[in-house]
Every structure is written in C-alpha cells, then in structure tokens.
Amino acid sequence: MTVPTTTIGYPRIGKSREVKKALEAFWSNKLDEETLLQTVREVEIFNWKTQLKAGIDRIGIGDGTLYDSVLDWVVRLGLIPERFRHLSGLDRYFAMARGKEGIPALEMTKWFDTNYHYLVPEIPTKFEPADFSDFLETAHLAQEFLGDRAIPIILGPISLLRLSNLEISPEQAASYLLERYLILLTQLKNLGITEVQIHEPVLVLGDAANWKELYQSIYPSLAQVGLPLHLVTYFDDLRETYAWVMQLPVTSISLDFTRGRNLELLKQYGFPADKRLGIGIVDARNIWKIRPETLFYILDEIQKFTSNISLQPSASLQFVPYDATKEKHLPEALRNVLSFAEQKLAEVAFLAKTVAGENTKTEQENIQKTWEIFEQFSPANLTVQEKLRNLELSDFERSLSYSLRLSQQIPLPPLPTTTIGSFPQTSEVRKLRVKYKKGEITLADYQAAIDAEIARCIQIQEEIGLDVLVHGEFERTDMVEYFGQQLSGFAFTENGWVQSYGSRYVRPPIIYGDVERTAPMTVREFKIAQSLTQKPVKGMLTAPVTIINWSYPRTDISRQDQAFQIALALREEVADLETAGAQIIQVDEPALREGLPLKTERWNEYLSWAIDSFRLATAIAQPQTQIHTHMCYCEFGDIIQEIERLDADVISIENSRSNNQTLREVTEGGYSHQIGNGTYDVHSPVVPTTEQIVRQLKAGIANLPLSQIWVNPDCGLKTRRWEEVIPALKNMVEATRIMREEINDISK
Incomplete structure (x- = not known):
C-alpha cells in the first residue's frame, strides 16, 4: 500500500x-x-x-x-476598488497594500486565529477584467x-x-x-x-x-x-x-x-x-x-x-x-x-x-x-508552580474600581495625545545591537548609545508637543522577543523568521519550560526617559496572551497555565515600575482577539483565562497608576464586554484603516473606559494631513464622550522612518489643538 x-x-x-x-x-x-x-x-x-x-x-x-x-x-479576479483604478501594475498593487498619497489602503486584519495579517477585499459593484497570467505562468x-x-x-x-x-x-x-x-x-x-x-x-x-x-x-x-x-x-x-x-x-x-x-x-x-x-x-x-x-x-x-x-x-x-x-x-x-x-x-x-x-x-x-x-x-520549576497553586481571587482585582480610581490618576488636558510605544528602528540602531551581540562593544557602550536614542526621542516628543511620552523602545528587537529574552523558559532562534504581513517578519520565541522573571526588565530605560522630562512617560510591557500567541508555546501544559506564569512575571515588573515613579503603565494585548477560538462555544473558556491573565499582571497597580493597553487590527464588537473586564483605564485601538468600524463597535457596545482613537494608519508611508486627522477626531467625538477620548496613531511607529513619523505626529498634535479650540469655543 x-x-x-x-x-x-x-x-x-x-x-x-x-x-x-x-x-x-x-x-x-x-x-x-x-x-x-x-x-x-x-x-x-x-x-x-x-x-x-x-x-x-x-x-x-x-x-x-x-x-x-x-x-x-x-x-x-479584477476586484479593484474605484480609488485604485487609475493606477496600474505594481504601483496599484502596493497602493492597495500600503496606501498612497490621498488613497487609503485596503483594511488589514488577522487571518483567522493566526498572527498573519491579510488585506480585506472590497467587492465593488463593478469588476475589472480578470487577469490570471501570473498564476498560469507559475x-x-x-x-x-x-x-x-x-x-x-x-x-x-x-x-x-x-x-x-x-x-x-x-x-x-x-x-x-x-x-x-x-x-x-x-x-x-x-x-x-x-x-x-x-x-x-x-x-x-x-x-x-x-x-x-x-x-x-x-x-x-x-x-x-x-x-x-x-x-x-x-x-x-x-x-x-x-x-x-x-x-x-x-x-x-x-x-x-x-x-x-x-x-x-x-x-x-x-x-x-x-x-x-x-x-x-x-x-x-x-x-x-x-x-x-x-x-x-x-x-x-x-x-x-x-x-x-x-x-x-x-x-x-x-x-x-x-x-x-x-x-x-x-x-x-x-x-x-x-x-x-x-x-x-x-x-x-x-x-x-x-x-x-x-x-x-x-x-x-x-x-x-x-x-x-x-x-x-527542561525539568519543572517547582517555585513557579507553587505560585500558581496559591493564587487567590484578590490577586485578580484592583483595589478600587475604575470610577473610583479615575480621580486619583494624573490630570491631563482634553484629548490627551500620546503614541503607542515604539519609534523608528533605524539601521543605526539595528547595527548597534548587532555590534553588541558580536562583542564588538561593551554593555556600557551599548547602553550609553541606547540612552542617547532615548534622549533624542524624548526631545522630539517634547518639541512636537505630545502630552504623554514614551522612551521609544530602541533596545527592543521585538515586543515579544525582548521580554522572552529576560524570562526563564524561553529560547530564541537566529533564523526562525515567519511572515506577519508584507515585509514585516518576526521570529517567534519558543516557550520550552516554566516561565519566571529573574530581574527587572524595563525599569532602567524608563528611569532614563523619565529623568529627561517633566511630562509623564509610559512604562511599556507586553501582556501575557500576546506573548503566548506570538510565540510557539508548550504543548505539555495548558495555555492558561503558561499565561498565568507570564502574568506573574509581569506583575513583578508593574510593581517595580511603580516604585521607579511610573504614573502610566501600558500593557499591550494586541493578540487577545487573535487567540479567540474559531468556534463560539469555546469563547467563554478562552476569554475567562485570557482576561484573568491580564488582570493578574496589572491588578497589583495602585489606584493612582493608570493602566493602558493596546489592541490592533481585530474586531471588537462581539467581545466588547470582555474587553471592558480587562479593567484597563485606557485602551488604544486601530481605527483609521477600518473606516471607524472599530470605533463604532466600541461605542455600540457601551464601553465605559477611556479609548485612544487610532487617528492614522502607521502601516502606510503616507503622512496624514492635519485635515484628515481632524476628521478622524470628529468621528471620535461624535461617538464618544470627550472625557473618554485619547489621541494616538493606530499602532507603533517602529517600521516607519523619522521623516514620516515627525510630520505625522506634528499634524496629529495640530489637529488636536484645533479640536481643543473648537471645544473651548463651544463651551463658552
């Protein structure tokens, strides 16, 4: 046979x-x-x-x-939306993928429950002729x-x-x-x-x-x-x-x-x-x-x-x-x-x-x-397993509810402006890391160079006029890999690249054993950044479910246990950031929706432990500490109540590429916490105009109370160039200034 x-x-x-x-x-x-x-x-x-x-x-x-x-x-198949039809060849193809001046790209979202992103087709009323020549040639x-x-x-x-x-x-x-x-x-x-x-x-x-x-x-x-x-x-x-x-x-x-x-x-x-x-x-x-x-x-x-x-x-x-x-x-x-x-x-x-x-x-x-x-x-880590067994309900609850702790948190102007976290990873920054890994420069030299990048980033944000700053994440190759490198139980490949979308490739870490934090992971860089400004700087962490979903997890224990182990490590980091003076800590969970089972009857089980893992990581925060999270390129409408159960004070969302659909879903779901309305598409090289961002902000104000709205790009800026980032953020801040003046005029 x-x-x-x-x-x-x-x-x-x-x-x-x-x-x-x-x-x-x-x-x-x-x-x-x-x-x-x-x-x-x-x-x-x-x-x-x-x-x-x-x-x-x-x-x-x-x-x-x-x-x-x-x-x-x-x-x-000739399914070309009208806005792209004056273009041709690769110019058209990449405009549909990445956008072009004045022409928004196709929406992008996750391919089922994977970390691959696909471009969402728009089936128009009129088709163009089909052309299968490239496929037939292949x-x-x-x-x-x-x-x-x-x-x-x-x-x-x-x-x-x-x-x-x-x-x-x-x-x-x-x-x-x-x-x-x-x-x-x-x-x-x-x-x-x-x-x-x-x-x-x-x-x-x-x-x-x-x-x-x-x-x-x-x-x-x-x-x-x-x-x-x-x-x-x-x-x-x-x-x-x-x-x-x-x-x-x-x-x-x-x-x-x-x-x-x-x-x-x-x-x-x-x-x-x-x-x-x-x-x-x-x-x-x-x-x-x-x-x-x-x-x-x-x-x-x-x-x-x-x-x-x-x-x-x-x-x-x-x-x-x-x-x-x-x-x-x-x-x-x-x-x-x-x-x-x-x-x-x-x-x-x-x-x-x-x-x-x-x-x-x-x-x-x-x-x-x-x-x-x-x-x-890879034997079991008995200490970590004992911590899991000893968890209590209080470990998953913040000491005050959202409505009660809100007044204790840092005062900010209407429509506070910020970014998601990362800033451009230039070739110079990447070369710096390579030199350090090869032993060509010392740890002290490497950290000094990273600190210089942080200082430049803080200065740029100050000059632009952002309200809440970030340190730029120049020390991080990837938002998951960086944390895995500092946690026990993770391994990393040199050539293990997989495609996330387009030319964006990632090397998912491998979780092979019990996870434990052995030392602070982000405190040094936070302290450097905060020492350079009077404005609040966000502590930046990646949440448990995203770390699991963007890694290759173990198969010998449950995903819940792995998420809780990571949450315990992050919990220690949150406490250390607070001690270091962080008033705002962002714990990004962009892969929460991605991990949702494809069958609805399995949603409750997944969401129960996934939400609990975030709460376990963040519930240790004092009431005056504002917890942010970020989610991008996914649908929220059917799980908005569970997202609110995260109990994050602020959630920033992708909204620009989905034509405000995400914003409408959040609004219709009655979400009561604060929301960062993604004002422009960072995956396009096109710099948004002030007028475009004003329109986006007006859409937010039309859907949400002013007190709930933050202003930010729709995702991190790591893959963009400085010459795109700076004018885009300037336009975002200018659009916010215009809206604040309109609001003041109306209130008078």
Missing part, C-alpha cells in the same frame, strides 16, 4: 529573507521591478525543489506572493520542475466572499466570481494540470452553514470543468458543515486533525467512498517534533473509515520557519525536538511510510529518545 503525501502551502519569504530584502530595496528605489519579481520566482523554485527532494507527491504551488496572497487573488513553470506533482493552490470563491467587505449581495458577487473561476480552471486544465487545491478555510467558522446554498450552487458548476478539485480546510473542524460538505462534487477533501474534533465527525458520519481524504496530521502551526505514538493512534482510527487517503501538514507551512538545523546556537536537547518546515516534510514522509507498512521502528525509537533527553534538559 502506497500512501501519497501532499503540501498545502510553504514558507514564501526565502530561507535568508530574500523577499523582504528585495521588497524594501524596491520601495527605496534601489531595485527594479524585474529583479524584484525574479527574486520571488527564485524563492518559489527553491521551495519546489525542497519539497520534491523530500519526496512529496502532490506539491502545492502558486502561494508565493509579493505582499499577501489574498491581495493577489483580489488583483487576479503553474506552467512548476510543471517543468515538478511535472504532475504541481498542484495549484486557489483561494476558494466562498472564502473570498466571506472574508470581504461587500458592496453588492453575496449571491450577485458569487455569480460574477463563478464566471472567473470557471475561466481559470479551464485555462489550468488546458495547461495539463491534473488537480487543483481550492482552499475554503471559512468552512470551519461558526457561520459556515449560512453559505451552504452558495457552496451547493457554485461547486457543481466548478466540477463541470472536469479538473479534479481538492477541497482544503484547516484551523478547526467542520462540526457545522461536515454532512453536506462531504456531498460536494470534489474528488478530495482535506481535514485538520490537529485542531477541533474532525476525528469525532469522521466516526459519526463516515467518509464518502468516492473521495480521497487529505489527513492534516502534522501540526503546521507549532515547531515541536511529532510524538509518533499519538499520531499512529489517530491514523489507525481514520483508516477504519477510509483507505483512500493522503497525508499532509494540517495547514500551510508558512506559519513555521524553514529549517531547524540552521539553529546552531540552541541547546542540542532543545534543537532535536524542533520541527520547522523542512523537518515537517520529513515527518509527513515518515508517517506515510509507516502507514504503508514500511519498517520505521528505529526512527520511531530515535524520536522517542530525543524527547526523553529534552525532558531531562
């Missing part, structure tokens, strides 16, 4: 971040378009060769991208390298609609899209393509049943092309949709067996004899080596219902780095239980051989031995 193997997506940033470097050089006019496109193509070819070498039988192709694969399908080239192993990856039409902002009815949009998908499938068939993957991840969402009629009307039409369709789902189970999805006219259906209850559904409903089951068995969203005995049980259970199977990762491997063997500085015991993209290919092949009956006992024993060595390397 031969068991075929499949991939449904692969990292597309380049093993040495070639795409990032090429993109940023192109944006800086240091690289031409042809070279940029060639770089992306070379990365795609390298990925194909890697998967071919690993012995993968059906290799997903066509998911490479310059910025975002959803945006790619928007362009191919498919043709892939055939040259892979032959019949090349399986194009297509974003499914219903998922595209469900993830879009619609100006027309879903039925009308689906009708228009169907014509274009039929053209694409026919063109691929004419190329000699033998199968395509159609990714429909929205089938795992709680409202997927609402789209049943559209699925049942569109897929029979797609099937008539005569090209075998592999329907791919991931991130959760098909509890709401399983029975009728199995009846769709496709030749293969992929299910995720690492999340949700698809195995239970398989046992309850069986599996169609005329279809192949793609078994998502290797977890594509963590970096831990498989434990074969667990997976063998699942595979044995599945084979009781069907023998027509293929094995694959649970989702695209874009969520993990390329190759764990490149991590030469990790402890060997840890490195040997890590599995990045290349290792996961080997795991898929190993499981396929095992199911096929080939003798892999020695390899299985070797995997087990690596886990035993790791467990000896």
Whole structure:
C-alpha cells in the first residue's frame, strides 16, 4: 500500500529573507521591478525543489506572493476598488497594500486565529477584467520542475466572499466570481494540470452553514470543468458543515486533525467512498517534533473509515520557519525536538511510510529518545508552580474600581495625545545591537548609545508637543522577543523568521519550560526617559496572551497555565515600575482577539483565562497608576464586554484603516473606559494631513464622550522612518489643538 503525501502551502519569504530584502530595496528605489519579481520566482523554485527532494507527491504551488496572497487573488479576479483604478501594475498593487498619497489602503486584519495579517477585499459593484497570467505562468513553470506533482493552490470563491467587505449581495458577487473561476480552471486544465487545491478555510467558522446554498450552487458548476478539485480546510473542524460538505462534487477533501474534533465527525458520519481524504496530521502551526505514538493512534482510527487517503501538514507551512538545523546556537536537547518546515516534510514522509507498512521502528525509537533527553534538559520549576497553586481571587482585582480610581490618576488636558510605544528602528540602531551581540562593544557602550536614542526621542516628543511620552523602545528587537529574552523558559532562534504581513517578519520565541522573571526588565530605560522630562512617560510591557500567541508555546501544559506564569512575571515588573515613579503603565494585548477560538462555544473558556491573565499582571497597580493597553487590527464588537473586564483605564485601538468600524463597535457596545482613537494608519508611508486627522477626531467625538477620548496613531511607529513619523505626529498634535479650540469655543 502506497500512501501519497501532499503540501498545502510553504514558507514564501526565502530561507535568508530574500523577499523582504528585495521588497524594501524596491520601495527605496534601489531595485527594479524585474529583479524584484525574479527574486520571488527564485524563492518559489527553491521551495519546489525542497519539497520534491523530500519526496512529496502532490506539491502545492502558486502561494508565493509579493505582499499577501489574498491581495493577489483580489488583483487576479479584477476586484479593484474605484480609488485604485487609475493606477496600474505594481504601483496599484502596493497602493492597495500600503496606501498612497490621498488613497487609503485596503483594511488589514488577522487571518483567522493566526498572527498573519491579510488585506480585506472590497467587492465593488463593478469588476475589472480578470487577469490570471501570473498564476498560469507559475503553474506552467512548476510543471517543468515538478511535472504532475504541481498542484495549484486557489483561494476558494466562498472564502473570498466571506472574508470581504461587500458592496453588492453575496449571491450577485458569487455569480460574477463563478464566471472567473470557471475561466481559470479551464485555462489550468488546458495547461495539463491534473488537480487543483481550492482552499475554503471559512468552512470551519461558526457561520459556515449560512453559505451552504452558495457552496451547493457554485461547486457543481466548478466540477463541470472536469479538473479534479481538492477541497482544503484547516484551523478547526467542520462540526457545522461536515454532512453536506462531504456531498460536494470534489474528488478530495482535506481535514485538520490537529485542531477541533474532525476525528469525532469522521466516526459519526463516515467518509464518502468516492473521495480521497487529505489527513492534516502534522501540526503546521507549532515547531515541536511529532510524538509518533499519538499520531499512529489517530491514523489507525481514520483508516477504519477510509483507505483512500493522503497525508499532509494540517495547514500551510508558512506559519513555521524553514529549517531547524540552521539553529546552531540552541541547546542540542532543545534543537532535536524542533520541527520547522523542512523537518515537517520529513515527518509527513515518515508517517506515510509507516502507514504503508514500511519498517520505521528505529526512527520511531530515535524520536522517542530525543524527547526523553529534552525532558531531562527542561525539568519543572517547582517555585513557579507553587505560585500558581496559591493564587487567590484578590490577586485578580484592583483595589478600587475604575470610577473610583479615575480621580486619583494624573490630570491631563482634553484629548490627551500620546503614541503607542515604539519609534523608528533605524539601521543605526539595528547595527548597534548587532555590534553588541558580536562583542564588538561593551554593555556600557551599548547602553550609553541606547540612552542617547532615548534622549533624542524624548526631545522630539517634547518639541512636537505630545502630552504623554514614551522612551521609544530602541533596545527592543521585538515586543515579544525582548521580554522572552529576560524570562526563564524561553529560547530564541537566529533564523526562525515567519511572515506577519508584507515585509514585516518576526521570529517567534519558543516557550520550552516554566516561565519566571529573574530581574527587572524595563525599569532602567524608563528611569532614563523619565529623568529627561517633566511630562509623564509610559512604562511599556507586553501582556501575557500576546506573548503566548506570538510565540510557539508548550504543548505539555495548558495555555492558561503558561499565561498565568507570564502574568506573574509581569506583575513583578508593574510593581517595580511603580516604585521607579511610573504614573502610566501600558500593557499591550494586541493578540487577545487573535487567540479567540474559531468556534463560539469555546469563547467563554478562552476569554475567562485570557482576561484573568491580564488582570493578574496589572491588578497589583495602585489606584493612582493608570493602566493602558493596546489592541490592533481585530474586531471588537462581539467581545466588547470582555474587553471592558480587562479593567484597563485606557485602551488604544486601530481605527483609521477600518473606516471607524472599530470605533463604532466600541461605542455600540457601551464601553465605559477611556479609548485612544487610532487617528492614522502607521502601516502606510503616507503622512496624514492635519485635515484628515481632524476628521478622524470628529468621528471620535461624535461617538464618544470627550472625557473618554485619547489621541494616538493606530499602532507603533517602529517600521516607519523619522521623516514620516515627525510630520505625522506634528499634524496629529495640530489637529488636536484645533479640536481643543473648537471645544473651548463651544463651551463658552
């Protein structure tokens, strides 16, 4: 018995971040378009060769991208909003992604419950002609390298609609899209393509049943092309949709067996004899080596219902780095239980051989031995575990309620202005860190240079006229990595980059053991900054759930326990910042919504411990200490009551790119605490005008009491240049001055 193997997506940033470097050089006019496109193509070819070498039988192709694969399908399908239609080529493409002078970019939000951001399509009333030439070229080239192993990856039409902002009815949009998908499938068939993957991840969402009629009307039409369709789902189970999805006219259906209850559904409903089951068995969203005995049980259970199977990762491997063997500085015991993209290919092949009956006992024993060595390397921290057991309800409650403590906090003018925290990470700052890591400069020299950057940042903020300042975070490579580096139980890679959006890549830390703070983490830099100004400087921390969601967490203990361990460490830091004189402490939790389970019936359990972890970290603060938090690029409306339960005094939100939708959700939810209304889009290089920010502030005042409103950009300024940041903030402060004068005139 031969068991075929499949991939449904692969990292597309380049093993040495070639795409990032090429993109940023192109944006800086240091690289031409042809070279940029060639770089992306070379990365795609390298990925194909890697998967071919690993012995993968059906290799997903066509998911490479310059910025975002959803945006790619928007362009191919001709779904171009009116404001971009006078542009063309890459000028149009990057305007949709990043904005252009006077033209706002597409909204950006999280891709399901991952830390990847996609650009939200806007389905217009009038479509432009479709153009699949780039995708067809990729498919043709892939055939040259892979032959019949090349399986194009297509974003499914219903998922595209469900993830879009619609100006027309879903039925009308689906009708228009169907014509274009039929053209694409026919063109691929004419190329000699033998199968395509159609990714429909929205089938795992709680409202997927609402789209049943559209699925049942569109897929029979797609099937008539005569090209075998592999329907791919991931991130959760098909509890709401399983029975009728199995009846769709496709030749293969992929299910995720690492999340949700698809195995239970398989046992309850069986599996169609005329279809192949793609078994998502290797977890594509963590970096831990498989434990074969667990997976063998699942595979044995599945084979009781069907023998027509293929094995694959649970989702695209874009969520993990390329190759764990490149991590030469990790402890060997840890490195040997890590599995990045290349290792996961080997795991898929190993499981396929095992199911096929080939003798892999020695390899299985070797995997087990690596886990035993790791467990000896990372024993439990009994002190931390004892702290968790001794927690009491009072540890999660501030000593005074919001309404009572408000009058004790620092007095500020109406519409107080601030920023989210980070300021530009220039090449000079990055080079400084590299020199320190290489031992080319001493710790004292490094800190002196960082202090100089802090001093410059404070001076700039003073000159601009901001009310509440920040130190700029120049010592931080990343808002999660920085804290993990100072906590026990974390490990860090050198090459473990994954894409967050566009050219923004991150290296998620690895949580491999119990977490404990061993020394103050942010107090030194706070003291330096506060000593340079009479204005309040915010202490800046990253909250527990964001640290977990933007790391690769352990799988041997609950996420709740890991969050509470991190919260206890942050709790100590909050107390130390207060002692150092901090009147305002910001504890950022941008990933709270991101971690929300895709099934609503699991929301309460998650939100209970997620909110409690934030409260555990911050409840130690005295009433006069103002606690801020920041959340960005997510939907708030359905969890606004839980967000209020965070009991933060001020929350700053992304609002500019979502056309004030976030603000409306907060208002309609009756949120009673203070809100920083994100006044402009920091992910665009375009400097907002004073008039634009005035309009944004007026929208805030129209929705909220004046006493609740703060003024800030919609996110941190780390990725922007000083020549963009300074005029943007000046315009923000000027817009605030104008609004304050209007308010004063009205009050007179």
